[in-house]
Amino acid sequence: MGPRPRKKWSIYTRPDIITKYEVLERVGFGAYSDVYRARRLSDNLVVALKEVHDYQSAFREIEALEILHNSPNVVVLHEYLWWEDGNEDVVLVLEYLRTDLATVVREAERDGRGIGIGELKRWMVQILCGVDACHRNGIVHRDLKPGNLLVSDDGVLKIADFGQARILLEPGYAAAYNDPQLYEQNFENLENTLDNSSEMHISSSCLATCSRSDVEDDRQGCFTSLAGTRGFMAPELFYGSTDYGLEIDLWSLGCIFAELFTLEPLFPVTAHIDQLTRICSVLGNLTEDVWPACSKFHAYKKISINKVANPIGLEACLANRSHEEISLVKRLVCYDPARRATAMELLRDMYFRDQEPPPPPPQVPLSDL
Structure with a gap:
């Protein structure tokens, strides 16, 4: 446009x-x-x-x-x-929802109080429920980040800004999603679904608070390879993937959860190559050993990043967090999209037992929004 x-x-x-x-x-x-x-x-x-x-x-x-x-x-x-x-x-x-999760994080960091475990879990459960609803209907949001997670005065979190969203699958996918075995088969075969789609539309959009894609979707049913916001974009996007699916939202989820834990962005960057460098410094270099399909992307051999001999690991980024919390992020922030846990799988995790809705967020003046 x-x-x-x-x-x-x-x-x-x-x-x-x-x-x-x-x-x-x-x-x-x-x-x-x-x-x-x-x-x-x-x-x-x-x-x-x-x-x-x-x-x-x-x-x-x-x-x-x-x-x-x-x-x-x-x-x-x-x-x-x-x-x-x-x-x-x-x-x-x-x-109309007058604040968002980015404001909640910013206020917690400014006040030096952090976010309590109970409140953390309640935010995370609501995020997972929203993403689960999207993915049950074959919708990939493509721009999940704290600023696009709005919060009501009574503490209900809602996903917003669907300007970059895409509907990936036929309506029957929703029924398959409810059967875990069929869902996993669908999830693993998203590339075939996309390749065979004859009804994939091409327009891209932008809301007042979201980033516009750098490249428009083409007219063959492929997606732009740079959708979303730096700091929350999955690595396959930087390497030119255009047949991705729900998995890119799952990477974004991991980045959001890490920011909730630490009150700091997991990958604070100002440019695309900076994010790839930062990801490699944490996870190590992307190779076919960790993700066999990575070499198929046209940019894989064109992007040169210094070899990382000793990646710091997600544990260093999540210092002082529990093993369970680090494990949750690891299940999402991993190179191979097929290994990322689905929202439904995480909702079943023992970490989220017995959670109530989160308390109301602090009142934020409209002038701050």
């Missing part, structure tokens, strides 16, 4: 909007969307109006959210508005 088109109307004056909503203020913006806090006139419900400046991108997000409409850990789409007047803007009316 090119530069933002010239706006032909204002969200503050459009009759279709102002007859139903009072637009209060803009609370977020980016190259491809703007987000406003608004009040629904019929019942005074506070909502988020997200104006996306490309209708194909917007309807991709709409499709994912409508599929996930009964998922308690996914943001609610109330309705959407669009107009056949030559303007590509679409307005999504979303559940």
Whole structure:
């Protein structure tokens, strides 16, 4: 998608909007969307109006959210508005959640209090439930990070920003997911599913708070190889993989969990090559011994990274954390996508027994959002 088109109307004056909503203020913006806090006139419900400046991108997000409409850990789409007047803007009316997990982490780090074990587990369970719902429906989010995990005033965490999401599989996949054996077969055969798909769409989108992909999806059903946000992107993306699946979300989960444990990014970087270097310093060099399929990527032999004789390991990154917590991250942050634990598998882990919903997060002034 090119530069933002010239706006032909204002969200503050459009009759279709102002007859139903009072637009209060803009609370977020980016190259491809703007987000406003608004009040629904019929019942005074506070909502988020997200104006996306490309209708194909917007309807991709709409499709994912409508599929996930009964998922308690996914943001609610109330309705959407669009107009056949030559303007590509679409307005999504979303559940309004005024803070996110990135703010929770930032506040805990600033206060020096950390996040207690019980609260940690409750956040993690909710993240896993949301990701599990996505993956049950064959939806890969592609941009999981703390800033895209919104939190309600009563402590409910919800996945948001589905602007880069893709629907990978046919509807029957949801039924297979409920059978662990069939699910694992599906999970391992995602590449075949993608290769044979004739209905994979191509548009990419961006929300006010997410990063736009560097390369658009092509017209043969392949995905962009650089989707997501640096620091949370799986290594296969840097090597040019375009037939990835749910596994890239699982790597992102591991990075999020590590940040919850330490209050610091697992891979703090400013450039793509920096992240690969950082990953190698922790996990060691990527070779066919640890991931036999890695050599098939066109960039594998083109990217040169100094050999790491003594990788520090995830244990060093998670100092003072329990064996169980380190093990959880290791099950997600590993080179071979086929070895990454699914959200469903982690939800069954003994680590998450007897967890209640997390407590409400600290109140965050709207000016800070």
